[in-house]
Amino acid sequence: MxxxxxxxxxxxxxxxxxxxxxxxxxxxxxxxxxxxxxxxxxxxxxxxxxxxxxxxxxxxGDPHFQLPHExxxxxxxxGILAQLKASPITSLVLLLTLAVAAFTGLGENFSTIRWLSFQDFQVQGDYVYFSSLEEGLAAGQWWRLVTPMLIHFGILHLAMNGMWFWELGRRIEARQGGAVLLVLTLGFSLVSDYAQYFTSGPTLFGGLSGVLYGLLGHCWVFQRLAPCPAYRLPPGVMAMMLIWLLVCLSGLITALGFGAIANGAHVGGLLVGCATGLLGGALARLGR
Known part of the structure; x- marks a missing residue:
């Protein structure tokens, strides 16, 4: 409908x-x-x-009003189909993420992953050899700047990121429209990927988490400047995500054997998200 x-x-x-x-x-x-x-x-x-x-x-509004006989x-x-249609950009990103998860075997199929990674690479025995970023861009492979957000390593990685994107993406799409959500998603992916590359050098990384920290920072700062119901997050969400960020930065998660964490992407995404939230919230406040 x-x-x-x-x-x-x-x-x-x-x-x-x-x-x-x-x-x-x-x-x-x-x-x-x-x-x-x-x-x-x-x-x-x-x-x-x-x-x-x-x-x-x-x-x-009226806190006591009820629809007649209802x-x-x-x-x-x-229903789920109605929710998907109401948030087409959120749904599109998640469907692309699921498709990539299927084609890459949730991070197991390196021959497919190499076409979406930030840098092209070759696996030879126990070693991974990365091509330079400049070489890929010179060959017209500009999609690599944003496609790492679609790569996920394991079902838990995919489920957690997908759940949070569904929650935050729909809020932004409802408040500011699908075009804004698409620009923010691609922009946050670009910045978080570059931040991860800058901090870790040539490595294989992926996932929506850098984008998610960007969306979270955007909603948080926007809500403080121009309060609106769509960006009113449940109490404790921001604190929980910041605590998780600090725990990851401490190296504890990696030390426990849960794999490397893309801390550069998380921090980069959060900072640029706070910046866009500041800009968007200020413009919304001035327009009132």
């Missing part, structure tokens, strides 16, 4: 109360910014008409 525009309002209008009402009633929605305005979307014309009427009555706890949740 295609999304239908319900409201188009100036950025100065505070929709947080009404959005909170929609969330309490479990009404599927999406808010985007277009040409200096905020646009509220819902799936289907019938629901759009009801939401318009609801906004006319309760533009600031308890909020009984409102149907959108």
């Amino acid at each position: 295609s999304a239908v525009e319900v409201l188009r309002l100036p950025l100065t209008v505070d929709l947080s109360g009404f959005v909170a009402l929609l969330q309490r009633l479990e009404v599927p929605y999406r808010v985007s910014e277009e040409s200096g305005e905020q646009v509220l979307w819902v799936p289907g014309p019938q629901l759009a008409e009801k939401v318009r009427g609801l906004y006319e009555r309760f533009p600031d 308890a909020p706890t009984e409102a149907p949740r959108p």
Whole structure:
């Protein structure tokens, strides 16, 4: 079912109360910014008409309102297909990640991985020989700058990164749109890959974790400057992720035999994510 525009309002209008009402009633929605305005979307014309009427009555929300003959706890949740359609860029990145996981055997098939790694390489016996990055770029292999984010080593690596991208990607896509999420994802991948290459030199690395730290930093700083329901993360999430980052930086995870951690990618992603969150949040705040 295609999304239908319900409201188009100036950025100065505070929709947080009404959005909170929609969330309490479990009404599927999406808010985007277009040409200096905020646009509220819902799936289907019938629901759009009801939401318009609801906004006319309760533009600031109402904590006691319930839909007639319908308890909020009984409102149907959108199915997985509806959620995938509502967040196409988030879904596309995850589907590409799953496809790459299948083709690379979750990091076991080096002959396939070498086409997506930051640098091309050859395995000879117990040694891995990397080609220079400049050589690959000169040959037109520019995709290598971002494709390492699609490579995962093991089912746990894939599951954890996929879960967090699903959670954070949908929030950004709902608040700022799919185009912004795509630019942020590619940009965070580029910066985190370069940061890892700068700190570790020629090595084989991959995963969405650098991008995830970027998305996390973006939501965190944006929310502090321009509070919005979409970027309101559960309490303790940021603290937990920062603690995990410090534990990884300490070398404990590697010492315990869980493999090398791409700390450069994590730190690089977090820093650039905080920078984009600062810029986006400041612009959103000025537009109110």
